Amino acid sequence: MxxxxxxxxxxxPDLTARPLSPHxxxxxxxxxxxxxxxxxxxxxxxxxGAMVLAWWLVSIxxxxxxxxxxxxxxxxxxxxVVLFGFTWALAFHLLQGIRHLAWDLGYGxxxxxARRTALLVIGLSLVIAAAIFAFVxxxxxxxxx
Amino acid sequence: MQTxxxxxxxxxxxxxxxxxxxxxxxxxVALIPLTLWFGYVMLGLVNASEVASxxxxxRPLNAxxxxxxxxITLYHVKLGLQVVIDDYVxxxxxxxxxxxxxxxxVIATGSTALFAILRIASL
Numbered sequence: 001m002x003x004x005x006x007x008x009x010x011x012x013p014d015l016t017a018r019p020l021s022p023h024x025x026x027x028x029x030x031x032x033x034x035x036x037x038x039x040x041x042x043x044x045x046x047x048x049g050a051m052v053l054a055w056w057l058v059s060i061x062x063x064x065x066x067x068x069x070x071x072x073x074x075x076x077x078x079x080x081v082v083l084f085g086f087t088w089a090l091a092f093h094l095l096q097g098i099r100h101l102a103w104d105l106g107y108g109x110x111x112x113x114a115r116r117t118a119l120l121v122i123g124l125s126l127v128i129a130a131a132i133f134a135f136v137x138x139x140x141x142x143x144x145x
Numbered sequence: 146m147q148t149x150x151x152x153x154x155x156x157x158x159x160x161x162x163x164x165x166x167x168x169x170x171x172x173x174v175a176l177i178p179l180t181l182w183f184g185y186v187m188l189g190l191v192n193a194s195e196v197a198s199x200x201x202x203x204r205p206l207n208a209x210x211x212x213x214x215x216x217i218t219l220y221h222v223k224l225g226l227q228v229v230i231d232d233y234v235x236x237x238x239x240x241x242x243x244x245x246x247x248x249x250x251v252i253a254t255g256s257t258a259l260f261a262i263l264r265i266a267s268l
Binding site for chain 1: 170173174176177180184186188189190191192193194195197198199201202211215218219222225226229250254255257258260261262264265268
């Protein structure tokens with residue numbers, strides 16, 4: 001038995017109480033939802049990263065002073081935090097982008113597969129970012145200089 | 146309403162058909178190897194002297210790959226940010242403003258980066 005919709009007589013519909021799709025706030029957060037929105041967030045952040053890349057190229061082209069200015073900023077605590085953020089964001093966006101391309105080819109749509117690849121993207125992106133920074137801090141980077 | 150001609154062309158309401166979708170995929174595929182190369186370069190130039198950075202980036206193949214990475218990345222940025230704007234901004238004026246802003250920012254960033262790459266190659 002359905003409950004009566006209204007106890008009083010005819011009234012105006014309560015527009016604020018209407019159910020609205022997609023009810024984002026009441027869902028339990030699943031790994032697939034997390035990587036979906038994070039892909040978008042990292043994409044926006046990396047757009048700013050592209051501007052930093054242009055800034056780095058300009059600083060190199062500007063002679064010793066410009067170069068040292070940029071490297072002093074990049075090597076500061078805040079600079080290192082930002083660089084770690086960009087490193088992780090790029091690793092994440094690359095991995096999640098590959099996951100998207102696999103979908104475009106028709107692979108990985110099963111519920112359990114989608115959940116596992118989502119967790120894989122989260123885990124692997126963190127491992128790659130941490131490994132890159134460990135590689136730098138143990139003195140293995142700079143092989144092109 | 147679609148005219149028979151429109152149906153035959155299969156371009157739909159966007160007038161560009163699947164162009165946006167297709168170029169987003171095309172740029173992302175191209176960016177997989179370019180991003181791996183970029184990561185190799187950035188790690189390789191950590192703590193490098195200015196001279197070492199210049200001599201690496203001034204080599205024709207490296208300059209060309211960096212230019213390709215910058216241009217394809219920015220095209221991918223333009224397509225991606227447009228989707229974000231389409232999804233969240235529903236006022237026609239604000240939407241037009243933001244789409245144009247992204248376009249100008251992308252062109253400004255790209256031309257600045259390309260000029261810097263050319264300048265490094267001539268140092």
